[in-house]
Amino acid sequence: MHHKTMVLVAPSLHNMSCSHPRFDPDVWRSMDFSGSLQATIVLILTVGVLAANMMLILIINSRKYSKYIHSQPRYLLTSLASNDLAMGFFVTPFAIIPSFRRCWPYGELLCQIQALLRGAISQQSAVILICMAMDRYMCMLHPARYHKHSSKKFHFQGCVAIISLTWILSVTLFAALALPKGGYYFNPTGMMACEPFYSHASVRILAACGFYFPTTMILMYCYGSAFHVNKLRLRKAGCNVIADPERITVTEDIAESKVLTHERRLSASASRTMAAISLGFIVLVTPWTIQEVVAACTGSRAPQPLDFFATWLALSNSFWNPFLYWLLNNQFRRVGREFISNKFFCKKSPSKPQHFVSNSSSCQIHHQQGCDFERLSEKYWGEILERTLSATSLNALQKSGSHPRMDGCNGMQRGGGCGGMHRETRDISLPDL
16 A cells, blocks of 8 residues: 655745734734743843853953963853854844744745755754864863863864854755745744744655754763763772872972862863753753654644743743853853953953962062962962972071071071061061971
8 A cells, every 4th residue: 555645845935924814913903911921031042142152252251251261161151152153143132023923024035045055054063062072072081182182273173174064064064044035934933033944754754863862862872971971980999099199299390280170170171161051952952842743743733832932942042042041151250250350341340460380489478468268260279389498498588588687597487577577678488387
């Protein structure tokens, strides 16, 4: 028995145009409460997407924040924020008027472009999330190889090549689906804008599952493996420290160990934030995917409030990405507050007094300025500890402290200096450890 495949036909855009006689030309008369509420939600979400992603791009590429993130995560996060920014510029604003009028006022050409961008940007964002997960997987499972072969030029070229290739593939795929006649339609219940139209239910299911399931599986595998290995590595390091506590000594390699610790802390922080962004994607897109699969299998359409909620919950992922990054990254919040206060409120951050002065012979710490050791960077902590606890540094400090007014001193006492030292020469002292 031969079964014919059901071919669906896109609804005519002319019948859904605001110029059609069945639509009231009076905008204010045609408004209702549900339409006004939906238009308000779309407007607030659009403004939030634009503001949040613009702020993320500016802060994450600022000079103050560059020391807290490696180049490749910065490129990937910038690309993801640029995609979300494009969604806020070219897709979501065009749904504000149709939200309360239930018609498309912008013409057929813009509907085609809208459908193309709606599919291509969403698919490209999913690909960037996969690239972020694979980058964190390599960084946390193979840190030596990752940092050995990483350089700014390599990272930039690799990221640009991957992002460009995936953009070309995404645009080509959805251009073939959405640009032909009948490949796009105005969705008056969910998107409130134009979307790609699939003439076969199987193609619609394949598009929804291809967008959701490969992305979800790769994200869960990469981050799950990375955090599991990192947990085992930390547990092993802790056991080694407990087994042989005498190995913890201050050596000349302390600066290098501090750098490695700092690098691992940056990698772990970036991995946690990216994992949270990926988890947010999974949570927000899951209802929309289920709705698409059920609607394609049953040949029906979800109720209008449910369709609107599921669609715009998935689109709100563009807003929650910067919010999660702000919420989970302390350094980003600190730099962000300084950036906002400087740019928008014209408040310049007070210049910090220079507590640390280093030269070849001694480390001078001025008590009059109140040196705060916790605010010194880890770069200087290694040098402070090395020079403070080194016997040769003590001898050099003792020799440099011999002054004509200090001839009566045979040695330097801890904390108070010698009794015969003149009060004006007590600039140099050792901190209590």
